[in-house]
Amino acid sequence: MKFFLDSADINEIKDALSFGILDGVTTNPSLIKEAVEREKSRGKKIDLDSYINNILKLCNGKPVSLEVVSSDYENMLREGKMLYKKFNKIAKNVYVKIPINPCLELECSNDMEGIRAIKKLSDEKIPVNCTLIFTPEQALLAAKAGAKFVSPFVGRVDDYLRETAHIKFNKSDYFPEEGWKDGKKILNDRGIVSGVELIREISEIFRKQKIQSEILAASIRNTRQIREVAIAGADIATIPFNVFSKIASHIKTAEGMQKFTKDIVPEYAKLFGTEIKK
Ligand code: E4P
Numbered sequence: 001m002k003f004f005l006d007s008a009d010i011n012e013i014k015d016a017l018s019f020g021i022l023d024g025v026t027t028n029p030s031l032i033k034e035a036v037e038r039e040k041s042r043g044k045k046i047d048l049d050s051y052i053n054n055i056l057k058l059c060n061g062k063p064v065s066l067e068v069v070s071s072d073y074e075n076m077l078r079e080g081k082m083l084y085k086k087f088n089k090i091a092k093n094v095y096v097k098i099p100i101n102p103c104l105e106l107e108c109s110n111d112m113e114g115i116r117a118i119k120k121l122s123d124e125k126i127p128v129n130c131t132l133i134f135t136p137e138q139a140l141l142a143a144k145a146g147a148k149f150v151s152p153f154v155g156r157v158d159d160y161l162r163e164t165a166h167i168k169f170n171k172s173d174y175f176p177e178e179g180w181k182d183g184k185k186i187l188n189d190r191g192i193v194s195g196v197e198l199i200r201e202i203s204e205i206f207r208k209q210k211i212q213s214e215i216l217a218a219s220i221r222n223t224r225q226i227r228e229v230a231i232a233g234a235d236i237a238t239i240p241f242n243v244f245s246k247i248a249s250h251i252k253t254a255e256g257m258q259k260f261t262k263d264i265v266p267e268y269a270k271l272f273g274t275e276i277k278k
Helices: 010-018 029-041 049-057 071-092 113-124 136-144 154-164 193-208 223-232 251-262 265-272
Strands: 002-005 024-026 065-066 095-097 127-132 149-152 214-215 236-239
Touching: 002 049, 002 136, 024 049, 024 236, 029 049, 049 065, 065 127, 071 095, 071 113, 095 113, 095 214, 113 127, 113 136, 127 136, 136 149, 136 193, 149 193, 154 193, 154 223, 193 214, 193 223, 223 236
Parallel strands: 002 024, 002 236, 024 065, 065 095, 095 127, 127 149, 149 214, 214 236
Antiparallel strands: none
16 A cells, blocks of 8 residues: 655654655645645745645646636636646646536535536546545546545544534544444444445445546544555555554554663674764
8 A cells, every 4th residue: 555645744744754765745725725724834935836746846747636616617727737737847746536426515516517627628638546435436426537536535534424423532533443333323324334435335336347547545633544555455555654654653662762772782782883872
């Protein structure tokens, strides 16, 4: 499974790249807002053109998703083409992020605007990351329209299930992949009992239907979800920095290191030309 960073913060991107295992970056308007506000709070005026250029150069060939802002076909298409034309020449790594369904209201007559935009951009060989996916059917549709990445929102599925059942929770709380038992009933949204299950179903469909689009597990809230989406068949997980930086931690690893460090005898340290501080 590939590891992407879910961030528009240039310092986080630099740090994550320094780990040497980063495969790409995803942004969205909310992450760009955070980055803009952070720069402003540091007294810096942000020039978004060069800020994005820098991210693309740093990522050098690794996919970076940039999202459109409109919600109708014509404008999403225009924005998608603009993003690609303006930024892809920097490092050949732009993926245009298009919502599966850009309707701002629940009842909407233009449900297929996102699909139309994905199809048209894909036909023009512009790689698309289809975002805001909450059902396997949406993923199937996005893939059929030509999306290279389909992004199911794992954490937001779990949030939604708890919210609709009025369960209090913190966003980083673990949500069981087999679902949440509320009395005798397991919470579900159209039969989907957790974000991880959503990934598993999409993965099964893509395998059976021989679909090439990659499943990008988004909206990741904790490290255990990374393991679970990998088992469920995600090709990529996009991970916020605060979760990314915890993946390698374990209390017993730290304890083990303390013991090994304590046990280093001078003779062994000399072998490395290292001085061990005790
Ligand atoms: C990335 O592609 C998504 O926009 C992002 O993972 C959403 O995460 P959130 O649900 O934590 O906002």
